[in-house]
Every structure is written in structure tokens, then in C-alpha cells.
Amino acid sequence: MQTVQQILEHNQIPSSLAETINTVLNASKDIAFLLQKGGMGDILGCAGQENVQGETQKKLDVISNDMLKDALKACPAVAGIASEEEDLPVAGNAGGEFLVIYDPLDGSSNIDINVTVGTIFSILPSNGGNPAEEATYLQKGRNQLAAGYVLYGPSTLLVMTTGQGVDIFTLDPDTKEFVLTQGQAQITPTTKEFAINMSNQRFWAEPMQNYVADMLQGEEGPLAKRYNMRWIAAMVAEVHRIINRGGIFMYPWDSREPNKPGKLRLMYEGNPMAMLVEQAGGLATNADIAIMDIQPELIHQRVPVVLGSKQEVEIALSYHK
Numbered sequence: 001m002q003t004v005q006q007i008l009e010h011n012q013i014p015s016s017l018a019e020t021i022n023t024v025l026n027a028s029k030d031i032a033f034l035l036q037k038g039g040m041g042d043i044l045g046c047a048g049q050e051n052v053q054g055e056t057q058k059k060l061d062v063i064s065n066d067m068l069k070d071a072l073k074a075c076p077a078v079a080g081i082a083s084e085e086e087d088l089p090v091a092g093n094a095g096g097e098f099l100v101i102y103d104p105l106d107g108s109s110n111i112d113i114n115v116t117v118g119t120i121f122s123i124l125p126s127n128g129g130n131p132a133e134e135a136t137y138l139q140k141g142r143n144q145l146a147a148g149y150v151l152y153g154p155s156t157l158l159v160m161t162t163g164q165g166v167d168i169f170t171l172d173p174d175t176k177e178f179v180l181t182q183g184q185a186q187i188t189p190t191t192k193e194f195a196i197n198m199s200n201q202r203f204w205a206e207p208m209q210n211y212v213a214d215m216l217q218g219e220e221g222p223l224a225k226r227y228n229m230r231w232i233a234a235m236v237a238e239v240h241r242i243i244n245r246g247g248i249f250m251y252p253w254d255s256r257e258p259n260k261p262g263k264l265r266l267m268y269e270g271n272p273m274a275m276l277v278e279q280a281g282g283l284a285t286n287a288d289i290a291i292m293d294i295q296p297e298l299i300h301q302r303v304p305v306v307l308g309s310k311q312e313v314e315i316a317l318s319y320h321k
Helices: 004-010 015-041 059-073 108-113 198-203 206-216 235-245 266-279 310-320
Strands: 046-050 056-058 078-083 098-106 117-125 146-152 156-161 166-171 178-182 193-195 248-251 283-285 305-308
Touching: 004 015, 004 178, 015 059, 015 098, 015 117, 015 146, 015 156, 059 078, 059 098, 059 108, 078 266, 098 108, 098 266, 108 117, 117 235, 117 266, 146 235, 146 266, 156 235, 156 266, 193 235, 198 206, 206 310, 235 248, 235 266, 235 305, 248 310, 266 283, 266 305, 283 310, 305 310
Parallel strands: 078 098, 193 248
Antiparallel strands: 046 056, 098 117, 117 146, 146 156, 156 166, 166 178, 248 305, 283 305
């Protein structure tokens, strides 16, 4: 079976970019091993502080962020780092070619109950900008050179793209290497599964209210099919299910905080997941335009998300048009 390094070489990925990817993966392996210890490793519970979004940090949020940050700062190819858990970007190495943007532990509310979590990463060119300044990172998702996530579940999986399709790797517990287990994954264009937090239904905009209401009518409704709802409360797990068997995932704008366009972050979650979904044949939008076409204005900018099976996302968009 082929390793990540062999696939990167086959795809003629520059050695400096491959080095950057492998730095992320090596730190993710260490996070996976910590997670396996669970309560034996003093990693559960809250850290007693909040991140820049005002969310209570879990201990492993802080630990995994520091592990990734320290590893990336030591990588010569990395010019700068931006983390969902950090207020501001962190400068890396002079002469570095890449910016690495990451969510160290997506779905961290699931840690204490032993449910799937993951690390999401995005790699952008530095373009010679100042890596200590936020403006250097404010590039459209189309600029991404690589994106992916490491899913910590019953097995540890890497799902990654460098713009040449989406490959899925499994961490071999014996060799400690990610090996290819599914090449060129494709999202089925149609679906009968949707994922959305129904507890927020009363706060959604009217188009989303109408779309979900029509799905719930099943065969008797205008969409003429029975849907099943799924909700794991971790974007990595929701997207992974969609890549494997199709579906639509939605975290739309709602009226609770009207000035916030959504809960998810454009740079740390929206763009990398959008690149993966598009590379696998799906669509990823903010219910208006493609997520990767949005010009970021802030490093912690939020975005509504509607992504997944192409035909179903197009149906959702038709309600908004």
C-alpha cells in the first residue's frame, strides 16, 4: 500500500510543500496517540479559559494547538501560522513559502464523551507577505495549495487534496504511517440524508426554513423522497460521511446574532472543507456563492455553510434564489 509520501511524490508535489504537509501529519499522529489515552492522559475536561471566539477551551484544544504550532514553527518551509485557537497569526520562518491555517481540534465538545473529533488544515502561499500580519492570510480559498483533515475515530484517517482529487489514508498502528486506503473519492450527486442542527430551526431565514420543511414532508412533499437526518456536532465527521456516502450538511445564518453570518469559520473550516468537497465532485456554498470565491476580510470571519452532494446543494440554492 502507498504512503502519503509516495502519493505526494507521484503527484509531483514540491518537496517544500510535502515537508509542510508531513509536519502537520506528524503532529496529528501525536494528537491521535494522546486521544487514545483518554482519561489516563489528563487531557479531558476544560482548560479554564476561552478562545478568541469566546468559546470555552478544552484541555486538548490547548494541547493540540501547541503541538501543531511548535511543529510548524520548526518547519523551514512555513512562513506563518494561524490557528482558530489563537487571537493573531504567528510568524514562522524567514524565507518560508507557506502559510498554514488550522483548527487543531474540531468538535472538541465531543472529547469527553469519546465521540469523533478531528484536525482541519489549509495551506496557502505566503506570497512574500508579512506572516505576522493578518492581511497576508486573507486569501480566497481558490489559492489553497492543499487542504485536509485528520479524523480521530475507531481508526485515524487522513482525507487530503492537493488539487488532484481527494485521497483517504488510514494510520497504520504498526508502522505509524498513513497508507492509502481509498483513492480519488467521489461524492454521490444525489442524497436522502441531511445534517443540520434542528434546534435552531426557528431562527433560520425563510428560504432555509422552507427547504428543510419540504424535506421533512418526505414522499408526499415537493421533493418527493424520504430523508434521514444525521447530526454529530463535529464538521469533520459530517463531511467525512458525505465524502463516503453523500449527503448535505448545513450550518446556515440565523437570527440569534444577526451580525454574525454563521457559526463556522471561513478560513479554518469553510475553505479547507470546500476544497475537499469540490475536489470530490460536490458543491460548497454560503447559500449564495461558492465558499472558495469569498474574499476574506478577517482571519476569524464566519460563514454560513451549505455543502455536499451536488444536485441536493443545487436544490437548496434554488430556494435561496
